Ligand SMILES: NC(=O)c1ccc[n+]([C@@H]2O[C@H](COP(=O)([O-])OP(=O)(O)OC[C@H]3O[C@@H](n4cnc5c(N)ncnc54)[C@H](O)[C@@H]3O)[C@@H](O)[C@H]2O)c1
């Protein structure tokens with residue numbers, strides 16, 4: 001008999017009317033995907049349920065297979081589709097390959113897609129779920145810290161166009177999200193820290209007490225202490241869910257606050273060249289630049305920038321603009337203008353006024369923005 005969902009220790013409810021769902025954090029070492037799925041579908045067993053499990057090549061053998069076993073043990077019939085690891089997988093080619101799997105298995109509306117992996121796997125599998133047969137049910141089992149606290153919350157799915165990231169996509173909320181904390185044990189160090197940058201971001205934009213919790217738990221964060229992680233992941237999901245609940249389709253502008261550090265960050269990520277800066281590393285530097293910009297506009301106390309810089313440094317994240325990017329003023333401004341957060345060719349930034357609160361500031365001159373590049377590196 002399936003245990004009631006309340007038996008799972010930590011849960012975040014994402015309240016979106018008929019599209020509401022739960023994010024469950026499972027701390028045990030064995031996958032709970034099978035019993036959870038049965039509980040969500042209100043079935044005693046998953047007998048007869050057909051699942052397309054999508055996982056990336058690096059994740060499938062370490063974690064995807066155990067999710068598959070858990071689903072099969074609950075009675076589901078599972079077909080595994082393994083996609084290559086890496087951002088290039090968010091492509092038409094891989095989308096087509098997953099549609100082919102669904103056609104081969106004569107999928108219908110009752111077929112379920114389960115994504116096991118990071119944001120790449122989740123975005124691709126979610127997009128296929130959103131579009132095949134006008135929408136299939138979809139469950140995410142995120143295995144990177146970034147996907148646990150960011151990409152699996154909020155319903156954005158999509159793939160890249162050869163000329164732009166995430167240009168093809170759809171909003172499609174999952175049936176549920178299953179976070180298996182044990183999967184983080186195998187995540188490479190840089191990927192883990194990159195996810196921590198988004199966690200710090202939530203503290204700066206929305207929750208001073210959470211930011212202070214991070215400052216007080218640096219050792220636990222660096223050692224991936226499960227107790228600390230459980231709280232950090234749950235609180236991050238709650239904070240993002242709260243924003244998404246108020247602006248599900250990005251129409252009121254509130255959701256834009258999640259882009260703190262990202263206008264500068266995207267420029268650095270793009271210009272540094274492939275793989276030189278991970279997304280979270282670029283966002284870490286971008287947050288310091290944005291906070292320095294807020295300082296130069298007289299909007300924030302320098303001590304609040306120092307707190308962010310100290311915390312990010314203690315988490316081994318970069319806080320200085322790489323020296324080879326410092327002089328590329330025109331390129332940086334061009335990238336920031338291209339960023340989808342800019343409107344009518346004016347620079348727009350999410351800037352903090354104190355830890356726990358940000359505002360959207362329009363019409364910042366490129367010169368003032370560029371002055372923060374160097375000063376962001378000064379301690
Ligand atoms: N949908 C959204 O709202 C949203 C939000 C933020 C980011 N994103 C997207 O997310 C993507 C980035 O996600 P990501 O950082 O998770 O990258 P990713 O999915 O590429 O994973 C990073 C790397 O870690 C490996 N990996 C994943 N889990 C592992 C584990 N437990 N153990 C060992 N290796 C593991 C993967 O194979 C990959 O090489 C981008 O495409 C971005 O656009 C989407």
Ligand SMILES: [Zn+2]
Pocket residue numbers: 198262279283
């Ligand atoms: Zn981000």
